[in-house]
Amino acid sequence: MKTLTKTGIFVAGALLGFAHFASVAVAAENKLLPLGDPPIPGDNLQTDAKIELGKKLFFDPRLGGDASTACITCHEQDQGWGFNDALSRGYPGTVHWRNSQTVINAAYLGKLFWAGSSKSLEGQAKSAATGAVAGNGEADLMEARLAFIPEYREAFREVFGAEWPRISQAWMAIAAFERTLIHNDTPVDRFLRGDEDALTDQQKRGMDLFNGKANCIACHNGDVATDERFYNIGVPPSDVWDEDGLAQVTFRYELYAKGVTQKMYRHTKDDPGFYFRTKQESDKGKFRTAPLRYTMYTAPYMHNGAFWDLREVVEFYNAGGGENEFSANKSDLIKPLGLSDEEIDDLVAFLEGFSGEELKIDAPKLPPYAPLPDVTAN
Amino acid sequence: MKIRVPEHVSKGIATLALVVGGFTAAATIPVSASAEDFGPIVAQEINANKAALGKRLFFDVKLSGDSAISCASCHNPDKAFTDGLPLAKAYPGSDGFRNTPTLMNTSHKKVWFHDGRIGTNLNDVTRESITETAVMNMDMRLMQERVKQDPVYVQMFKDAGYGEPSNGSIRKAIPEYLKTLTSRNSPFDKGEMSEAAQRGFDLFKGKANCAACHSGPRFTDDKAYNTAAPTNADIWNDPMRHQTYVAFAKFMGIENYMNLRRDVGAYIISHKADKSDVGKFVTPTLRELKHTAPYMHNGTMESLTEVVYFYNQGGGQDVNKDSRLKPLGLTSPEIKDLVAFLETLSGDLLTSSEHVWDQPIPNSYEAYEDWRNIAN
Numbered sequence: 128m129k130t131l132t133k134t135g136i137f138v139a140g141a142l143l144g145f146a147h148f149a150s151v152a153v154a155a156e157n158k159l160l161p162l163g164d165p166p167i168p169g170d171n172l173q174t175d176a177k178i179e180l181g182k183k184l185f186f187d188p189r190l191g192g193d194a195s196t197a198c199i200t201c202h203e204q205d206q207g208w209g210f211n212d213a214l215s216r217g218y219p220g221t222v223h224w225r226n227s228q229t230v231i232n233a234a235y236l237g238k239l240f241w242a243g244s245s246k247s248l249e250g251q252a253k254s255a256a257t258g259a260v261a262g263n264g265e266a267d268l269m270e271a272r273l274a275f276i277p278e279y280r281e282a283f284r285e286v287f288g289a290e291w292p293r294i295s296q297a298w299m300a301i302a303a304f305e306r307t308l309i310h311n312d313t314p315v316d317r318f319l320r321g322d323e324d325a326l327t328d329q330q331k332r333g334m335d336l337f338n339g340k341a342n343c344i345a346c347h348n349g350d351v352a353t354d355e356r357f358y359n360i361g362v363p364p365s366d367v368w369d370e371d372g373l374a375q376v377t378f379r380y381e382l383y384a385k386g387v388t389q390k391m392y393r394h395t396k397d398d399p400g401f402y403f404r405t406k407q408e409s410d411k412g413k414f415r416t417a418p419l420r421y422t423m424y425t426a427p428y429m430h431n432g433a434f435w436d437l438r439e440v441v442e443f444y445n446a447g448g449g450e451n452e453f454s455a456n457k458s459d460l461i462k463p464l465g466l467s468d469e470e471i472d473d474l475v476a477f478l479e480g481f482s483g484e485e486l487k488i489d490a491p492k493l494p495p496y497a498p499l500p501d502v503t504a505n
Numbered sequence: 506m507k508i509r510v511p512e513h514v515s516k517g518i519a520t521l522a523l524v525v526g527g528f529t530a531a532a533t534i535p536v537s538a539s540a541e542d543f544g545p546i547v548a549q550e551i552n553a554n555k556a557a558l559g560k561r562l563f564f565d566v567k568l569s570g571d572s573a574i575s576c577a578s579c580h581n582p583d584k585a586f587t588d589g590l591p592l593a594k595a596y597p598g599s600d601g602f603r604n605t606p607t608l609m610n611t612s613h614k615k616v617w618f619h620d621g622r623i624g625t626n627l628n629d630v631t632r633e634s635i636t637e638t639a640v641m642n643m644d645m646r647l648m649q650e651r652v653k654q655d656p657v658y659v660q661m662f663k664d665a666g667y668g669e670p671s672n673g674s675i676r677k678a679i680p681e682y683l684k685t686l687t688s689r690n691s692p693f694d695k696g697e698m699s700e701a702a703q704r705g706f707d708l709f710k711g712k713a714n715c716a717a718c719h720s721g722p723r724f725t726d727d728k729a730y731n732t733a734a735p736t737n738a739d740i741w742n743d744p745m746r747h748q749t750y751v752a753f754a755k756f757m758g759i760e761n762y763m764n765l766r767r768d769v770g771a772y773i774i775s776h777k778a779d780k781s782d783v784g785k786f787v788t789p790t791l792r793e794l795k796h797t798a799p800y801m802h803n804g805t806m807e808s809l810t811e812v813v814y815f816y817n818q819g820g821g822q823d824v825n826k827d828s829r830l831k832p833l834g835l836t837s838p839e840i841k842d843l844v845a846f847l848e849t850l851s852g853d854l855l856t857s858s859e860h861v862w863d864q865p866i867p868n869s870y871e872a873y874e875d876w877r878n879i880a881n
Binding site: 189191192193194195218219220221259260263265267268270271272274275291364368369370371372373374375376377379380382383384392393394395396496497498499501502 | 642651743
């Protein structure tokens with residue numbers, strides 16, 4: 128315990144030297160809390176009919192360019208509601224350039240995507256369905272398709288009260304469905320609510336490391352286990368980009384499409400992350416702290432799927448992170464931790480406590496197209 | 506009677522006495538050419554390297570969003586760069602609502618697409634076709650990076666003087682290739698017309714008055730008219746086609762698009778308040794008709810005889826129908842003569858390697874070696 132205390136003081140001291148980390152350095156905020164119900168936006172309240180509609184739309188590939196890619200295509204139930212490859216599947220003819228994140232508990236996040244480019248599930252659904260290496264759908268056509276599915280016409284009328292479905296309403300319904308994909312009865316949650324038996328002794332030792340020597344809590348804190356801030360922790364660039372021509376295509380496309388200088392377009396070989404949003408040199412290589420629940424089912428990990436199991440992740444942190452093209456921006460919080468093998472095992476065991484039963488639902492039956500009825504007047 | 510229009514009014518509006526099937530009427534109509542304007546299409550000067558590059562791009566599925574189709578998927582050289590279908594197939598997940606037009610002599614056109622919505626150049630037409638959701642649904646930035654990943658293209662762009670591949674030069678190279686698609690060796694151009702065809706030509710210029718709109722070397726004035734051609738019910742009975750039209754009409758700013766049950770034609774771009782442009786479509790070329798059935802903007806007519814019968818009865822029924830469309834009073838032998846003439850306007854299919862990229866084009870991408878150390 129003596130060692131732990133010393134480390135804690137040392138980290139806090141280091142943090143105080145950096146004004147921009149001031150808020151996370153307040154020790155009192157740095158604790159885990161049990162996860163309650165997700166926030167529901169006042170302009171998109173939950174109703175059973177809306178959730179049911181959203182579930183169908185989540186599974187419906189017609190909300191994509193060539194009617195082959197649904198939300199579920201890159202967020203598969205049996206792959207942790209994500210995609211079990213380093214980089215996400217991507218639209219046909221492409222590969223994505225980042226790891227697909229789980230949809231489970233996305234409802235709690237105020238910053239969606241790895242660099243936080245969407246502020247809401249509604250906005251995230253829209254971006255994912257329209258991006259060239261994701262859904263590649265176009266709003267007018269997707270909206271038109273919905274109008275030719277009688278069951279959807281009826282459901283949109285019931286839920287939103289309009290004569291014809293609107294694509295923005297589709298994103299609202301999908302978001303409502305996603306707000307039901309909640310994972311807040313994990314061993315960690317039960318323990319934090321007072322059930323001392325919810326965690327094993329090993330997991331409890333791991334929790335102490337999490338909160339102390341390993342200092343995971345500096346960023347993975349609060350009820351969602353993320354501070355939703357952006358850090359460069361030194362994740363190395365994806366080696367997929369060295370070997371896969373299609374991935375090289377997408378990488379350059381992202382630089383081009385998101386807007387970088389000519390010099391950056393020519394020479395950048397790593398994901399600049401949060402830089403795309405701020406265009407500040409100091410934000411290169413930063414990504415939003417990932418939440419930790421459901422991670423037993425969501426390998427591989429990190430924004431580019433660099434690590435294939437939780438032990439590899441912990442070993443990465445234990446080594447003081449790694450190096451990437453933007454290591455000048457690497458967070459000072461990332462330092463060698465000096466964890467023993469046994470301590471690593473304990474920490475991994477605790478991290479596994481953030482996952483409960485796997486969440487599976489029955490895939491809905493998708494309603495067919497039908498011709499529109501005749502109209503008398505044109 | 507032979508209609509002769511002086512050269513100096515060939516691009517304007519002329520008032521002339523119009524004789525159609527025994528009816529004489531004074532009408533103000535656009536006239537764009539005299540009979541003397543008919544003749545071979547003049548081949549254009551081509552930059553061989555640019556055209557060769559454009560040819561490969563034309564046949565490359567990498568230019569569509571999901572890499573499933575190329576320009577040639579609908580514009581098949583074996584059918585004079587059409588698809589033989591009443592209505593085009595469109596991008597996967599959609600289905601088309603118009604007949605695929607031939608690309609023969611397309612670089613001579615002044616407006617493109619059946620509704621004439623583009624009147625600038627083939628660069629814009631290429632952009633529209635590549636990016637339009639229901640056509641190739643391609644983000645051109647991604648297209649550029651795909652092309653840059655293909656070493657054959659990197660060399661071809663260099664040889665063409667474009668430097669490295671870019672989406673801008675892709676849209677220059679394809680039009681350069683399209684310039685090579687020039688009609689050649691038609692019996693009409695070679696002066697090898699049968700007597701029946703010669704009689705048909707006289708009818709074309711005279712009694713049937715086809716030449717009022719089908720004028721010039723391509724036999725079109727590039728203007729839009731309402732001939733009241735029948736609608737194609739398949740568009741409105743098939744949700745895949747209808748939804749594609751809805752998305753198009755919505756995107757183009759047409760009001761009440763959910764309740765449309767007809768193709769509004771040139772109105773899509775003019776938005777004329779009196780709706781007089783509803784149902785107008787651009788006069789199609791008559792070159793290569795033998796290879797490009799079925800006919801009309803929506804493919805509703807299977808044979809040239811059917812088309813001539815349609816005009817002989819004075820076109821279809823519509824409030825906006827062009828006033829010149831009146832029963833022509835052609836006899837059965839005259840109809841045969843006219844069809845014989847129309848058939849003389851078809852020449853060679855351009856199916857050799859001169860016009861077709863017949864080498865395999867890989868649809869996968871090799872990684873650049875030493876990727877981290879080379880410039881993107």
